[in-house]
Amino acid sequence: MQDSVDRHVAVWARELDWLDPVKEAIVARLAILGRHTAQARRDVLDSDGLKYWQYKMLLMLRRSGPPYESSPSQLAERLGLTRGALSARLGAVEDAGLITRTHETGDRRRVRVRLTEAGHAAFEAHAAAEDAGEGTLLAALTEEERRTLADLLRKLVLAAESGDAPGPTSPGPRRSRSAGR
Numbered sequence: 001m002q003d004s005v006d007r008h009v010a011v012w013a014r015e016l017d018w019l020d021p022v023k024e025a026i027v028a029r030l031a032i033l034g035r036h037t038a039q040a041r042r043d044v045l046d047s048d049g050l051k052y053w054q055y056k057m058l059l060m061l062r063r064s065g066p067p068y069e070s071s072p073s074q075l076a077e078r079l080g081l082t083r084g085a086l087s088a089r090l091g092a093v094e095d096a097g098l099i100t101r102t103h104e105t106g107d108r109r110r111v112r113v114r115l116t117e118a119g120h121a122a123f124e125a126h127a128a129a130e131d132a133g134e135g136t137l138l139a140a141l142t143e144e145e146r147r148t149l150a151d152l153l154r155k156l157v158l159a160a161e162s163g164d165a166p167g168p169t170s171p172g173p174r175r176s177r178s179a180g181r
Contacts, residue, residue, distance in 0.1 A: 005029050036137070044129045050122060053079075054093055058123040061099065061115040069114035072101075098122055 005028045009021045045052055060078045061068045070078070076086040090113065093099050098119035104110040115123070138146055 003029075005032065033137075037134070040133045040137075041130060044126060044133065048122070048126050048129065050126060053089060054096075054098070055123070055126055057089065057093055058098060058115065058119050058126075061113065061119070062123050067114060068120065069112050072111055072113055075113055093119075 005025050008028055009019075009025050012019050012024065013021045042052075045055060050058075056079060057075070060075060061070060064070055072086055072090070073083055076083045079086065081089075090099065090101060094101060096118075098116055100114050100116055102112050102114065104112060141149065
């Protein structure tokens with residue numbers, strides 16, 4: 001059974017004699033799956049009413065462990081935001097009842113941001129919906145195939161993270177295939 005990548009590779013293999021069809025098939029399929037997963041996550045966000053940045057804030061608080069709180073500066077750092085940008089976002093999330101901001105006793109300058117029960121529930125519902133969608137996609141594979149795929153992808157991620165694989169700034173060979181994708 002052929003997928004769209006098989007057709008894509010067939011076209012470019014005829015046109016580009018230097019093309020490695022296996023490599024092209026792997027990279028094209030990874031790109032398609034990345035887009036599919038990103039769209040599925042956007043769909044879940046749309047259905048549960050959270051904005052991506054709100055979910056990320058809940059995620060960072062949730063992953064901090066009990067009592068699921070952080071200082072604003074730590075939270076801003078984890079989210080890659082300035083303190084001013086975070087401060088502007090905290091109000092909307094607090095108004096939605098997903099977090100609280102409290103001052104530490106003895107020092108009103110110190111603020112703690114904490115996940116509320118509603119924030120915890122919103123995070124759990126969103127994470128469970130994402131998990132279900134990802135489970136549906138991976139249902140096409142056996143458990144052994146999933147483990148093998150996870151191990152192979154780990155090798156690729158380790159190569160990318162270690163700098164052994166060219167990054168976005170590494171040009172590599174010049175070629176034009178954009179019309180086929």
